[in-house]
Amino acid sequence: MARVLIFAPAPLLTVTVEEFRGEPDVHVHVGGQGVWQGRMLRSLGVDVALVCSVAGETGLVVRQLLEREGFDVVAIERDAIGPAYVHDRRDDDREPIVEAEGEPLARHELDALYSAALSEAPKADLVILSGPEGESMLEPDAYRRLASDVRQLGVPVLVDLAGPRLEAALEGGVDVLKVSHEELEQDGRVEDGSDEQQLLRAARQLADEGIGLVAITRADAGSLVVGEEGAWRVVAPELEPVETRGAGDSYTAAVAAVLAEGGRHTDAIRLGAAAGAVNATRRGLGTGDADAIRAIAERVELQPIEPQQEDEG
Secondary structure, three states: OOOOEEEEEOEEEEEEEEEOOEEEEEEEEEHHHHHHHHHHHHHOOOOOOOOOEEHHEEEEEHHHHHHHHOOOOEEEOOOOOOEEEEEEEEEEEEEEEEEOOOOOHHHHHHHHHHHHHHHHHHHOOOOOOOOOOOOOOOOHHHHHHHHHHHHHHOOOOOEEOOOOHHHHHHHOOOEEEEEEHHHHHHHOOOOOOHHHHHHHHHHHHHHHHHOOOEEEHHHHOOOOEEEEEEEEEEEEOOOOOOOOOOHHHHHHHHOOOHHHOOOOOHHHHHHHHHHHHOOOOOOOOOOOOOHHHHHHHHOOOEOOOOHHHHOOO
């Protein structure tokens, strides 16, 4: 079985109030980018190790819930306020009641977390670097160092980051990048995130800098992919969405699942697009039926983009 290590600095405790049979129905889960990615990987039959920190009372609950989901949890315990939120969804709209980013990692805590990641990385077939919810949890340079060091250990690195964290990881060096068109625009890599030619040029530039596979998701427009095996427009079946949050993380996870098993880029992208589409039909972030995802992946179309097409327009 393939094994993926996810660097998830600070998973958050999520408390959601919904309505069932006319009564409040409280749901308690663990969330955050790395957890949602890991949840989809588990759904696809991949062994997942999660390197993270857990803080305070919420951290005790976070760790127990992660272990019950089947994650191999490598957690650094710290005496601090942990990230968490309480949302009310009884009217279908998500109303925030409490949202706490949590306290930043202290220097010795980050050192311990970093060492744990380096200890676990050689046991993995691929490492995903994910980010915490808040901007202040840890300095971006940690991603530069970690990306570089993990690759020095001979393990491929996949990142799904934005802003200073992405820039730092790219400086360290990555093998696979998943990024959204909005993030590229916000980071100033394109002027117009809706312009396909600009996105393709940005993807080409990133690939030319040494990234083996660059996937740019574009919500309903389908992703654009540039890699060592070619460049494609990705067209997936249009499924009716229920909750679009988490679809990008499911895309990332499914790509990682295939690559961790030594699969081809084309197969990874097809499965990624299918996982994102299926996840959007569900309320659970990072969830999806593996059989449904693999069946839909067979219907995902990869339209080749020739270099001359990228210069048109």
